[in-house]
Amino acid sequence: MCLIEFGQFSHETALRRRKFAYAIRMVTTQLRTHSASFTRTLACTCAISFVLVAASCAPTAASATSAVATPTTTPSSAAAGSLASPAVCPVPRAPTSVSSADRGTQPYDRDVWQTLLYHHAKIRRTVTMIDNGVSAVTESDDPAVATLIKDHALAMRDRMVEGRQVRVWDPVFKELFARHTHVKLAVELTEKGVRIVETGDDAETVRLLRSHASGVSDFVRVGSAAAQRETPYIND
Structure with a gap:
């Protein structure tokens, strides 16, 4: 069950990456006629895409919690x-x-x-x-x-x-x-x-x-x- 879920997660991640890559290509193609702002816009686009890709690769909060158990100690008031x-x-x-x-x-x-x-x-x-x-x-x-x-x-x-x-x-x-x-x-x-x-x-x-x-x-x-x-x- 875990292997199947991991495979689906990896497949979805790959699809998201391809979509982001395609979006970047489309944006850069349209912006080539605007050479003055092309470099700055491309840098911003890449930075945003990197953040989105990183977020898509991160496990959900529930998965992270189950993977690493962080011990906490809450002393009683007494x-x-x-x-x-x-x-x-x-x-x-x-x-x-x-x-x-x-x-x-x-x-x-x-x-x-x-x-x-x-x-x-x-x-x-x-x-x-x-x-x-x-x-x-x-x-x-x-x-x-x-x-x-x-x-x-x-x-x-x-x-x-x-x-x-x-x-x-x-x-x-x-x-x-x-x-x-x-x-x-x-x-x-x-x-x-x-x-x-x-x-x-x-x-x-x-x-x-x-x-x-x-x-x-x-x-x-x-x-x-x-x-x-x-x-x-x-x-x-």
């Missing part, structure tokens, strides 16, 4: 939360599943971070300067975003403890991670995010912690545009 699909990240399969990379790896942490940047307008953050450091509360009313905030905070705590840098091109981040043994971090999970207390045991570490906290607040306020800039140093 799985995806209220996160839209960012250009730089796949659609979440679950609130924290925004990456195909293994948890704890640089690609995974980057994907979570970029997703948070994309949804920065859903995040609120307050920073308080304390003795020897800062206290910051970062939260969201969106449960999916709140879960990502917690995921990111715990991942960054582990990275700081182990000295595994991120944003190595950013002087504030680079210097702060280089001094990770001088940093103390306490992460408390709240219902809608995290409360973090960061302290340093020397003046330079404290300055870097406060600069970092100010920079993160810029990320929350502005989004990706702020994340592409070096973090400014602050002196108090």
Whole structure:
């Protein structure tokens, strides 16, 4: 049955091609007396004919669909939360599943971070300067975003403890991670995010912690545009 249909399709295509070729010959014969516009008209005629022939050779939409099955994944609203699909990240399969990379790896942490940047307008953050450091509360009313905030905070705590840098091109981040043994971090999970207390045991570490906290607040306020800039140093 398939061979018969394919033969009929090929025969119809051949007939269409012959008809188009005949039409071109007729048009060009009539246009030879109009030499001034002959070349332009012939080019347009050939271009139109090429498009029509290509269309006649293409399989129908039903045939194309049956020939190549394109898998699609539509997560349920419960799985995806209220996160839209960012250009730089796949659609979440679950609130924290925004990456195909293994948890704890640089690609995974980057994907979570970029997703948070994309949804920065859903995040609120307050920073308080304390003795020897800062206290910051970062939260969201969106449960999916709140879960990502917690995921990111715990991942960054582990990275700081182990000295595994991120944003190595950013002087504030680079210097702060280089001094990770001088940093103390306490992460408390709240219902809608995290409360973090960061302290340093020397003046330079404290300055870097406060600069970092100010920079993160810029990320929350502005989004990706702020994340592409070096973090400014602050002196108090």
